[in-house]
Amino acid sequence: MGSLRELLLKCEKPSRYTGGEYGAPEPVWGAGKFNFCMCFPDLYEVGMSNLGIKIVAKSFEERGMCADFCFAPARDFGRGLKELGVPLYSLALKAPLKDFDMVGFSLQYELSYTNVLYMLDLAGIPLTREERRGRNYPLIVAGGPCTANPEPLADFFDIFFIGDGESVDAAVAELYVECGGATEEFFERAAELDGVYVPALSAPQYRADGTISGFCGPKVRRALADDLDGAVFPDKIAVPNCESVHDRAVLEVMRGCYRGCRFCQAGFLYRPVRKRSVATLTKQACSLIKATGYGEVSLNSLSTGDYGKLSELLKSLKGTLPPEITLALPSLRVDSFDGEFAQDSRKTSLTFAPEAGTQRLRDVINKDITEEEILRAAESAFNAGYSAVKLYFMIGLPTETDEDLQGICNICEKVRAIYSKAKRPKALRISVSAATFVPKPFTPFQWERQIDEDEVRHKQDYLIKHLPRGVKFSWSAYYPSLLEAVLARGDRSLGHVVRAAYKNGCTFDGWDNLFNEDGWRKAFYDCGIYAGKFVRERAESEILPWDFADMMIDKKFLLAERGRAYAGKVTGSCMNGCHACGMQKNCPAARGEI
CATH class of the missing domain: 3.30.750.210 (Transcription Regulator spoIIAA)
Structure with a gap:
């Protein structure tokens, strides 16, 4: 442990890895004959702000089981663990991840996928289900919004929880204990539960053209928590050792x-x-x-x-x-912004999300707010003492034209004019963010294409040229948005790409300064997979990779x-x-x- 102590002394933010947070639960190893580690594939300060992982851990604690946490170590600490030969460990108990019965990942964002492999690798756990088969390794599971289409990660996981995970995950743990581990009986019985997807028991079948012809397993109905008043909620939580994203x-x-x-x-x-x-x-x-x-x-x-x-x-x-x-x-939506509440809030920046610049396009996306409501909300904020407003839009939405882009510029002009109507103590700061639209599963736009790089550049350049002077403009880079869409809409073949990208050094892909575009491009090339096929427009009759799941929509x-x-x-x-x-x-x- 002396060497680990030296690593902690020289790494960035060692408090990420020490545990001992004020108010942290004190898990007992072996409690309930089951040990669970809740993993978040991003930095400590991001994961500690996530309510979902605390709810999941609480669901195990309420059943008398051991539940601990682990977060993706920053690259410096990860390298240090490798050099020392110390496997990745849990936060409170300092137990190696490979010693737990179940290791669960919260999949909140597609660009965190390589971090899952990073954490498994640091833990000394083989990456794929096949490599772990018949060996004494933890059950590797995942939940979160990305499990709406878990197929790109199907090779790496034993079980995915689909829907409200807190209503089923601990029940699966009890079944694991009852069946004496990860037996064939365990997986077959688990697959009968709502919200439990066992990828080894269900696989897509393909036509010669690469489209899906069907699935060999039954539909998986999502888990649903009916009563939130009676649902698990962590009313006692740990205070992070260092500043988190949301303190x-x-x-x-x-x-x-x-x-x-x-x-x-x-x-x-x-x-x-x-x-x-x-x-x-x-x-x-x-x-x-x-x-x-x-x-x-x-x-x-x-x-x-x-x-x-x-x-x-x-x-x-x-x-x-x-x-x-x-x-x-x-x-808060623009049309429900309460000026009276704003008077009670801290006088910092407010964010509104009109999403589109014209009423026509807002109607297309069913964002049922008017320009009048947007401007009225801004005026209420200014009258309450705010002097900074952030406006969030998307580019590349279905049917979007340059006229809709000009609408974004016009809204900014009108917001500025409203601020100037009265004498105010501070200068107005307007920030505009324009993210590239990513069509996602289980939405009315799941069949749409994502716009290509030339279209993205045109739309970004238009806004750079036409936004009013003084407006701070930020936008999303093309390739990360493309990758998000590919992973959101992809099939099992992408597992090879994700693994190759990790081997190429890709981790923390959601961080702009750490994103390794070359590593991802090489991974697609080496695997012989064309990313563009996953972001094309889909025929309405086409069987989609996520059609095995019944989200009750x-x-x-x-x-x-x-x-x-x-x-x-x-x-x-x-x-x-x-x-x-x-x-x-x-x-x-x-x-x-x-």
Whole structure:
């Protein structure tokens, strides 16, 4: 351990690897006859801000099992572990990952895939399922939004959890104990559970042209947590040793979204909308503040402004929490921005997401907000004391033209004009971000193509040339956006590419300064795979790599929404009537319960 001590003394941010956080649970090795390690394939300060992994770990703790964490070590520490011959270890117990019964990964972002291999490699765990077969290695599992299409990683994992993982993952662990380990009986019984995908028992079958003709296994129905009030929630959490991405207490106000923006994968994956009660949220907030000492509580969801009792919740929290505690609503839509709430918030920058520059294109993507609402929200923010606004847009959306790009510039001009109407103490700062659209599975745009590099360059150059002077403009690089789309829409053949990219030195691909484009290009070339085939427009009759999964969203509904998009028709909020997306039997709103 002396050598490891020396490594800790010379690496960047050693507190990432020491454990001992204030308020951290104290797992007991062997508790419940099952040891689970929750891995996040990114840096400590990113993973420690993620609520999902804490919920999953809590689900194991509540069943009396051992649950610990591990995060992707920065490259300097990873190299040091390799040189020392020290396998990657868990945060609290310092136990080697390869000694756990189950090692689970949270897949939040496609560009984290090489980090999964990086962590397995550092742990001394063979990368593929076949290499581990019949040997005494942990069960390698994954959950998170990327498991909507896990096929590019199918060769590396034993099990994927699809849907609300906290409702099934610990049940699989109990089954593992009951069956005496990763036996054939275990996998067959696990595959019968909702939300459990065993890739070894289900494989795609291909036609001569490379398209999928079908799947050899049954459909996998997603797991669904019906009652959030009764669901697992970590009301006592660790305070990170170093500054994290979000240093605050986080409440999940509700799960799902009523709006149905056609580009938004999360809005479809997390249907139906389920809410926590004001009483539950108030109790959880008090527990979190008492346990952590945080000075801020964030009310998180896909669209917190749609929480029907938001005013009542804010009143309850303000009346219960100490007066110095700040409340944050990071997911407010433009049309639900509350100027009165803004008066109570810290006077920092506000972010609005119009997504598109014209009403025509906002109707296409079902972003049901008007320019008037955008400008009114900006004015409310300015009157509340804000002097910086960030506007988030996408480029490359279906049917987009230069006129829509000019609309982005026009909105910026109008926001500036509103700020100038009154004398204000600070100069206005406007930031515009334009990300390249990535068509994702289980959305009405899952059949669309992604625009090519020349089109991306044209759109970015147009905005650089035409945005008002003084507006800070940022955009996404072409190749990472292409890679995100390829991995989101790909099949099992991409497993060879992911492994080759890792061998070429690709890790931390989600970090602009660490992205290794040459390594990825070489991986595709060496594997003989053309990336462009995965971002082409798909025929509506084509069997897609993710069609093995039943996300409880009717494909006919998605196709109808695609048709409405091209007709420029808006589909209203679920709050105003059910649109029969396929969730009716499981949707509290459709049943008239919320």
